[in-house]
Amino acid sequence: MTVSSSRTGAGDPRRAPRRRGLALEQAILRAALDELLEGGYANLTIDRVAARAGTNKSAVYRRWPHRAALAVAAYRGIAVTEDLPDSGDLRTDALALLRAAAERIASSHGEVLRILATEIPGEPELLREARDQLTEAGTRRWLTVLGRAVENGQARPEALTPRIATVALDLLRHEYLVRDVPIIPDSTLTEIVDTIYLPLVRTHGDTGTSSWH
Template sequence: MAERRRGAALEKALLDAAWDELAERGYAGFTMDAVVRRAGTSPPVLYRRWPDRAALVRAAVVHALREQRLDVPDTGSLREDVLTLMREINATRVPFITAMSVHLAGYYQETGDAPLPDPLATGRNEALDVLFGRAAERGEIAPGRLTDRVRSLPFDLLRHEILTTFAPVPDHVLEEIVDTVFLPLVR
């Protein structure tokens, strides 16, 4: 007899099952019943935590992004830190980014909400705080110029390139984003 899951272990199992369902069937084929079956639990267990499929999908996306969080590089240079992080995203996240965009297209149509969560929910803001905090301490940037949009700009442009081509972005494009668009804005 399997041990009964509770608390964080149960929630992780439910979110893993939800993410697997989403990745396999997309939002259009995603059902709460399928998640219940995949997780080996009962509907009340699932509905106690998430009232509907949109709420569960958002939670599963946040969970997947947290599980796949990358380490913050510390190369001693803002340029190299941003490029290192972009290269890691480029090397490891292209399938994830493209799958999310394809599988979540129906989410926005149904809910009117963006399927990608606020960066605070996934820990991305904290990682960028560390990266840009180090750069400010080294005197490489003017902290007052780091608006939320400017902070996310190189990563937004990377995501745009990936979603335009559905392929990894050439390194010279990453360098162009950092050198000609991003760094002039923060110095």
């Protein structure tokens, strides 16, 4: 989903083109993302989202019972969709995954994540749902890449667990959410992969092709 800053359809929803089903849902989610990016969660209201989407409040409430649920759904709408790297080399693919994640963090995707992580602690169930969605998507991708490496002998089978597979991604999120580093340098990504991730997942005695010294 792309984030648009326009207010097409804002104003009287009765004058906007009538939309139904998926088209209306996507318009509402785009409006919610725009509102989150412009004003944060504190200023997110169903009224503002409905006006921006060119619809009425009842159309929003039929799908999401409150603004926290809407905010999480909006975040879900910008989930990862790019192809997985498959170079045949674990280090190359791990770096590609981590770089793509860092690029997302530097984009509006990362800003929405920061907003949800820092501004909805009063909604513990919804915050947990947002984190679970983020974790699930990342876990699937890293498990797939690591599984390929296990099959071709570049990683040990015992490493193929969600906790180990996503350790590099967890460290990246720590840089962003805990250390508050908005733009994470490539040297940090390389260090995470070469000094932590690869030694953790490699077969014993396999030094791989790491260039980190």
